[in-house]
Amino acid sequence: MAKISVENLKFSYNSKDEAIKELSFSIEEGKWVCVVGHNGSGKSTLAKLLIGLLKADEGKIVIDGLEMNAENVHDIRKKVGIVFQNPDNQFVGVTVKHDIAFGLENQCVKQEKMVELVEEFSKVVGMNEYLNKEPHQLSGGQKQRVAIAGALAMNQDIMIFDEATSMLDPEGTKEITNFIVRLNKELKKTIIAITHDLEFARRADHIIVLNKGSVVLEGTPDDVFKHQDILEQTDLDIPFGLKVYQQIIKDEVLKNKKELVDKAWAYSLKK
Structure with missing residues (x-):
């Protein structure tokens, strides 16, 4: 059974324009999938649908055996973590340790266990020496790593990265890319990376190309890059x-x- 299944998904922000049109795909457990497309292709809308921030007009999303609906959305969010595009917008704690602990506090995890988890996952992302640092003292890449630690502490085995490297400098991009590789290969996390950067996407197991809310191409990076004509038609550059x-x-x-x-x-x- 697929870890994530999307069937005939439709969504529109108004009655005229569909942001997502008849979208269907599946993702196996432990795979790294990049969803690529230009601005307005529907990829960030898809990320919000996958974590229940938006409700589909039609179709079905099933994550780890649970269908996305009002009854299951909170259970699904316990399984799926997301790292957004702008690291400043996702930092909710006054320090690194408070930010990693934020989700645990909402789940009423006991104090002793919370401290243990914050210590454990700050080490996993290499931020254990920064636990008392404030957001303004961190680089963009470090803030992204804090967001990843918070998701890992929640024991979420599916990670969504929504343009997580687009606002970083080359060093920060390399840092987060290498960490995503580690999450996938060593920690066996299922990864969905939303991006317009095919250089980044070439590291993935599978690529889904969106255009105007529909899948126009998908396959391994080698398969996708053979179709340069389609990529250029969707304003993507190999x-x-x-x-x-x-x-x-x-x-x-x-x-x-x-x-x-x-x-x-x-x-x-x-x-």
Whole structure:
């Protein structure tokens, strides 16, 4: 059985324009799936539907065997954590330790257990030395790691990252990307990453491409990147390295590694 199943989902913010149209897909347990698309494609709307912040007009969402509805939404949220785009908007505690503990306090976890969990998961994300720091003392990447620790402390085995690297500098992006890899490969978390960045998406197991609220392409990164025409039609750009490779092999077969390097360097200088 799929960890997450979406069937014939529809949603509109008004009666005229559908943000999500007949959307269907499934995600297996332990997989890392990237949902990609340009602004307005419906990907962030989908993230909000998956955690019950929005209610679908039609269709069905089933997460870990529970169908999304008014009766089950609170139980589903115990299984699904989300890290939003802007780290400043998601920091709710006055210090790191208070922020990690926020969800535990809402669940009335006992004080002794709460302290134990905060210590444990602050170490997991490498923030245990920052527990008394205030938000303004942290970098964007550090704030994202605090948000991840809060989700992990809640024992949520599904993690949604909604454009979690879009407001970070290259170092912060690398930091969070590597941490997502660790969450998926070592801690066996099921990952859904919402993004417009195909360079980031190439690390995933599976990619779902959205355009105007519908799936236009899906498959492994290798499968998806073969359809450059579709990606360009949806205002997405394939990774630069793959562009170089495709340009190099377009008209000729390279004979050795040195020739490949020389051709790649020559092509990159034209950019």
